[in-house]
Amino acid sequence: MDPTKYLEALVKADSKIIDQLYDKELPKVTRFVMQNNGGQQDAEDIFQKALLQLTTRYVAEPFEIKSSFEAYLFTVCKNLWRRELNSKKPRVTNATHLEPVYDPEDLALSAMEQKRWDLFKACFELLSENCKVVLQLFFNKVSYADIVDRLGYNSETVARQRVFKCKAKLTELVKKDRNFKALREL
Amino acid sequence: MTNQDLIEISALLRGELPADEAQSLQNRLDADPELMEIYLLEKQQFEALDESQWPKATTADKDYKKFHKAAQSDAVKNLHQYLETREDTPTKIIPLYQRTYFKWVAAVAVIALVISGILLGGQEDPQTLYAQYLDMDDVPTLTVRSESDSIYGILENQFQNGNYREFLNNLKEYDTLPANASLLLYEGLANNELNNTPKALATFDELIASDLIDAPRGHWFKALALLKSGAVTEAKSVLEYIVSNELYNADKAKELLSDLP
Numbered sequence: 263m264d265p266t267k268y269l270e271a272l273v274k275a276d277s278k279i280i281d282q283l284y285d286k287e288l289p290k291v292t293r294f295v296m297q298n299n300g301g302q303q304d305a306e307d308i309f310q311k312a313l314l315q316l317t318t319r320y321v322a323e324p325f326e327i328k329s330s331f332e333a334y335l336f337t338v339c340k341n342l343w344r345r346e347l348n349s350k351k352p353r354v355t356n357a358t359h360l361e362p363v364y365d366p367e368d369l370a371l372s373a374m375e376q377k378r379w380d381l382f383k384a385c386f387e388l389l390s391e392n393c394k395v396v397l398q399l400f401f402n403k404v405s406y407a408d409i410v411d412r413l414g415y416n417s418e419t420v421a422r423q424r425v426f427k428c429k430a431k432l433t434e435l436v437k438k439d440r441n442f443k444a445l446r447e448l
Numbered sequence: 449m450t451n452q453d454l455i456e457i458s459a460l461l462r463g464e465l466p467a468d469e470a471q472s473l474q475n476r477l478d479a480d481p482e483l484m485e486i487y488l489l490e491k492q493q494f495e496a497l498d499e500s501q502w503p504k505a506t507t508a509d510k511d512y513k514k515f516h517k518a519a520q521s522d523a524v525k526n527l528h529q530y531l532e533t534r535e536d537t538p539t540k541i542i543p544l545y546q547r548t549y550f551k552w553v554a555a556v557a558v559i560a561l562v563i564s565g566i567l568l569g570g571q572e573d574p575q576t577l578y579a580q581y582l583d584m585d586d587v588p589t590l591t592v593r594s595e596s597d598s599i600y601g602i603l604e605n606q607f608q609n610g611n612y613r614e615f616l617n618n619l620k621e622y623d624t625l626p627a628n629a630s631l632l633l634y635e636g637l638a639n640n641e642l643n644n645t646p647k648a649l650a651t652f653d654e655l656i657a658s659d660l661i662d663a664p665r666g667h668w669f670k671a672l673a674l675l676k677s678g679a680v681t682e683a684k685s686v687l688e689y690i691v692s693n694e695l696y697n698a699d700k701a702k703e704l705l706s707d708l709p
Contacts, residue, residue, distance in 0.1 A: 273523045275530045284534070286583075293579040310531050314519075317527050322511075322518035336580055341502070348502040364528045367507065370515035374505040382496035382503070401497040403462050426451070429458070433489065 265327035265334065272317040280313070287332055291339045298343060308346070310363045311372070312338045319373040338376060345372065385435040393428035400425045457487050461494045574683070574708075578676040581704055586669075586697065587637065588630045588662060599625070603634070612638040629655060629662030636669055645677040664696040671701065684708055 271279035288309050295305035312335060319325060327334045386394065399409050406418040406425075415421045456473050459465040465473065477484045495503035505512070518524065590604040599622055606615040615638050625631065636651035652673060655666035667690050674683035687708075690701040 272527055275523070275526045277530060277534075280527075280530065281534070289583060290580045293582060294576060297575060297579050313531065314524055314528060317524050318515060318519045318521075321521045321523050322515045340576075344499070345502045348500075363531075364524075366516055366519035366524075369519040369524070370512060371505045371507070373515050373519070374509060374511055375503050378492060378503045378505065379496050382493055386497060397497065400458075400462075401494055402499060422455075425458075426455070429454075429493075432493065436489065436493070 263331070265329075265331035266324075268331040269316060269320045269324075269327070272313060273320060283313070283335070284309075287335055290336060294336075294340060295343055298347075300343065304343070304346070307363055308339050308342045311342055311369070314364065314369055315342070315373045315376060318369045319377060322370075322373065325377070341376060341379060342372065345375065381439055382436065385432060385439060388435050389428060389431060392424075393431060396421075396424050397428050397432065400429070453483060454486070454490075457490050461491060574675045574678055574680055577704065577707055578672055581675075581700060582672055586665065587633050590628070590630045590634065600631075603631070607634045607638060610641075612641050616642075627658060627660060629658070629660040629665065632658075632660075633662070633665060633669060636666075636673065640669075640673045640676060643677075645673060648673045662696075667695050668697045668701065671704075675704075680708060 268279065268283075288305070291309050291312075292302055292305035295308060296302070300308075316335070316338060329337075386397070389397070396409065396413065399412065404412075406421050409415070409421045409425075410418055413421070415424065453476075456465060456469065460470055460473055477487050492503050495501045507516075590600040590607075599618075603615060603618060603622075606612075606618065616635065619631070619635060632651055632655040636648045636655070639645075639651060640648035649670060652666040652670035655663055656670070657663075667686055671683045671686040671690065674680075674686060684705060687701040687705050690696070691698050691705065695701075
């Protein structure tokens with residue numbers, strides 16, 4: 263099914279489509295969260311937040327999903343879990359004291375963050391394979407000495423030059439993107 | 449703005465700039481809006497592409513009002529109301545690892561995500577793909593409703609509750625049970641969840657070699673077991689076999705192949 267149809271179904275709170283998503287996609291998200299040290303309640307919260315976030319974003323400004331909806335939903339869930347792990351606020355997940363899933367401020371922020379992540383990720387994917395590898399190491403704070411070792415460069419100077427060029431290319435791609443204008447004033 | 453500025457900004461974001469130089473750069477950022485804009489863009493790139501971080505937005509951001517209004521729209525409220533009142537309870541899956549103190553867990557998980565991100569250059573890592581593609585609906589049930597108290601019911605209950613060691617120990621006790629594809633799948637999956645890949649693969653091979661109706665499912669689960677163990681090349685070979693012979697889950701196998709590096 264066309265990904266936009268799913269988004270429209272969420273806007274209409276179409277129970278049939280939503281139930282299908284729960285049946286087919288929640289188990290995958292549950293397994294991912296559990297394998298990354300979360301629990302079932304975390305997975306269910308994340309899944310619900312993902313559906314609300316997608317709806318919020320689509321209402322704010324209709325957008326296009328270029329992969330399958332299911333794959334994108336899984337990515338959104340993964341990112342929400344990553345966001346949760348990066349949050350300094352500990353989650354409270356016992357049955358009597360659940361963190362609220364519907365929080366308009368947090369939903370708005372997470373939708374904006376996902377939009378921003380989409381932009382950088384899309385531009386990153388346009389880079390050459392070599393640039394992707396170099397920058398992945400660079401952004402994950404691997405030392406230049408290790409980058410030299412892993413990628414077989416002659417010296418750290420060569421590695422630094424390569425990083426510099428790849429990063430310049432990434433910045434150029436980001437700036438060219440039509441969605442970047444909205445980010446400039448963030 | 450010079451190349452040196454860009455180098456210093458990168459060094460600052462990687463935590464490599466000495467304190468005095470960091471302060472000097474901070475002063476220049478505060479005084480130069482153009483340089484600050486470049487710094488913010490670089491920072492956002494780091495946050496988005498460093499797996500241990502996340503690009504945070506704030507209520508002061510330009511689009512916030514629009515998104516906040518959307519979050520309070522009837523569409524979102526109605527969806528939330530429906531989600532809260534759904535009668536369906538998702539299938540219970542017992543965690544493989546027990547949840548412990550949040551900060552410790554978060555630290556370990558972030559490190560794992562970082563490592564997988566670094567090693568695979570942005571591709572989904574095999575573990576993630578395994579989690580994404582393993583669907584317990586693909587495993588036929590061992591029992592019918594009237595058999596819930598039978599040995600099959602007990603075994604199924606142990607498996608579904610994640611008591612894999614108990615399940616395997618019990619299975620040994622009942623080694624005279626007739627050949628059953630579901631039982632072999634459960635046995636393979638239980639070994640796989642316990643990271644006993646050789647036994648898991650041997651069990652799936654036994655299923656594949658059998659004349660049971662569900663034997664072709666063994667290829668799919670064998671591919672997933674290989675994927676979980678990190679044997680990506682071997683997993684791809686099995687997936688290609690599934691696709692070319694149009695075996696069980698051929699469509700999923702094709703999709704999974706396209707997700708693999």
